[in-house]
Amino acid sequence: MSPPASIEMIADILRKGGLAALPTETVYGLGANALDPVAVARIFAAKERPFFDPLIVHLADLDWLPRVVKSFPPIAKTLAERFWPGPMTLVLPKSEVVPDLVTSGMPTVGIRIPDHELTRQVLRLANVPVAAPSANLFGRLSPTTAEHVREQLGDRIDALLDGGPCRVGVESSILRVEGDRVTLLRPGGIPVEEIEIAVGAPVHHELTTGDKPAAPGMLDSHYAPRTPLTVGNQIPPAAPWPRSGLLTFEAPHDSHGYAMVEVLSPKGDLVTAAAQFFQALHRLDAAGLDGIFAIAFPDRGLGRALNDRLKRAAFRKAETPN
Template sequence: MQTEMIRLDPENPGIEGIEKAAGLIKAGELVVFPTETVYGLGASAFDPGAVEKIYRAKGRPQDNPLIVHVSSLKMAAECTRQDLNRYSSILNVLWPGPVTLVFKKSEAIPARVTAGLDSVGLRFPSHPVAMRLIKAAGVPIAAPSANISGRPSPTSEEHVLEDMNGRVGGIILSGDTLFGLESTIVDLSRDKPTLLRPGPVDAERLGELLPGLEIPDFVRVREEYKGEALSPGMKYRHYSPEIPLILIEGSPGAVVSRAGILARRDKSVVLCSQELADYYPVHVKKVVLGSRNDLYAVASGLFKALRDRDNLNYTQIISEPFPETGIGLAIMNRLRKAAWRIDRV
């Protein structure tokens, strides 16, 4: 397939490029587009045939639901049979932004979008390109991350070209994404609000907005989830680099010691914090993701580090743990899902 490249300024996207991409969506084609979290792989949420192309392009499991992106509260209301007015105080704070909210779906959303579930994840992105594309297309856009299933999500132009060139109708090239991790997902379709996936908007803030917010064990620890996948990222291994990733969890001293032992056996890349970088062996390649006091910087570089093609020159990636406060919970959630093995020391 010939993929059309559309370059757009992330802050002031030109109308011609937006209309070109929107035309592809209207014609039932797939378009890769940037959001503030990661790049998405989009199709009209009202077109089951176009949605099916998403699953084929990604190699996505058939029971893994898609998130639907909207450009207004009016558009969101068309996608759910719940009364969004009940949640106005929450929506006014969280949208537009990097938060997906799960509601009971309306009949307008095909079962193919939700993998047969009676609920749908809705997101109102804040990225100017995403907002204008959805508005120009005139329909909600179903979009998972624009990567081959199982791989780390794409946060740069290089990533989407690597995974999606030749698989989709169009790719919008618009620089690096801001947060570098997928959206926070909260289920509001059931009796109690429940965090399904941690992300840029942290659990502490959500707890203030949603008293009684439940945080299931599968969010904080790696365990096999055996129920229905109520949202992306719940049921399958995700974010895996092309060489094995070993996550070491424990105190800083024990982590550095264990990393040194592992690195003596195999040629290693170490993902580390600024604070501990100097303590790792000199013969390993150290990738400093950022300071433990600035976890948003760590998050923004995580997937880029996991996708680095230079990693193929090494045998394994070793990662230290990061504090599970704020966006740190999302960082550790992704590392645990990506890990081939977790060593606790």
């Protein structure tokens, strides 16, 4: 893969049906023209992603909405005016021009306006909505640097736009809007407390799924390192494995016996922890450890989104007896 040197070249690749990894404030996305079914199919092939998992469509500005959605309820407008550009995805009735492949056959589509000026420039120049799930292999750790993308996708894609480390560091909050009802499908970069303030009402929750998820990131196993990961509320008195890694929110009182320790925020700041989260897991995963022990986050603000990622990263299917 030879990354082009300009946003103009990236935009041209997208217009012509190619794949390009793009920086956003959340994680790097693997983008293709959302209105081109063949280009969208290339996303699924590059990521080894199952077709039942829908994609999020990225727009440059609010005036692009009629191109991809049938309706935009008042409460969706309220949310958009408050949080866009930013780490919020709205699930709304889709326009007929959006291929069913993008939405896994569902009548709704997830849309957002990213808060990264380089990518919004690409979108404007390409002049096409861009479907862009995270730029990683399916189910693996999300990429928050260009190097993470290179490590996982390499020559599977046509181009990579390096926009530096992602500022937010966790995926967008996904909200389904139906009339005046707002349902959280995936916690993410906007704390649910802020969403409830914006809409003036409690937000409903639908964070589990069956065989066909309503939004990305809802499968039981997701965001996973190759190294086995276990989650707990406090550091075990002895390291659980011969070579153990520790992922912790604040500086631990005692971490003796651990081969590697990642402290996400010595000052206990959840925003800082979120920005460092996937980078720390990538480092732990590359260290040749026998296992990673992660300390759960406070169940508030961005801590809820981080706990959701830990739960899915640690999920292991029960073995079926022979």
